[in-house]
Amino acid sequence: MRFSTRKILFSGIAAGAAVVALGGAAAASGHQAADALPVAPGHEGEGEYTAGNYWLQVRELTADGEGFGTAVAPGTTYYSKTLHGSDSWKPTVLKFSVGEAPEAPTVFSYPIPAEGLGVSCVASGTEAAPQVRCETTDAR
Template sequence: MKRIIVVAAAVAGAAVVAVGATVIATAADPVSPEVLGATPADAGHGDEGKYTTGDYVLTVHELDDDGEGISTAIGPHTTFYSKTLHGTGTRKPTVLKFAAGADSDAPVVFGYPVPAPGRGVDCVASGTEAAPQVRCETKLPAR
């Protein structure tokens, strides 16, 4: 029964397709509601994305409304700060999508909205590659 559900999800377009640094995502990918964190962002990183990985590679996709954007694979036990959270040039990301593993076609396991300009996001991956968990909080600038 599990295999039928997995195949049905893949056929429905839940997978992310990567072409170079451009990613196309489907509207079927889930996006969690925004959560405002109680603590400010790390000093000097107030409007950046902070992504902390667990025991596996975490691939972060920063996508705009057209599903295009930048993907970054972050190694295990690493913290990465993204200066492209709020865009570069005319491309403005609106959603973050997370996949477990370095494969460009790894399925999205979690989505989170990009916070308003001037705010950062702190996302932490835990669990295993087979059963990943990602949690994000929107952070206000450090004071």
């Protein structure tokens, strides 16, 4: 069988694109881990949001879209004490966007975990191709 450099190059590009697409789909799907991650001491039941090399906008919202948001500077971590809301306000979802605009389009969503559990979310990739991964944390 004869292979040309051109065929090998295109085969490699196609295989690479398939790996990137599958990896992106897996990262975008998000999940609540069955075995929750350990939590940073002093931050039990909180949201932990770590930005990649770009601004990460995080919003803790109710089903009606009401809630609070914060901008996390590139390469830093923010801890949220409002993850589970208050007596009068209960968020149900985390929504993430990138850039400095607070109302930028959502690139990833994750459900608020049960009371007493926290969440750890880490952004990676680039601003043009962001990836956000969240996992439920447990103080136990």
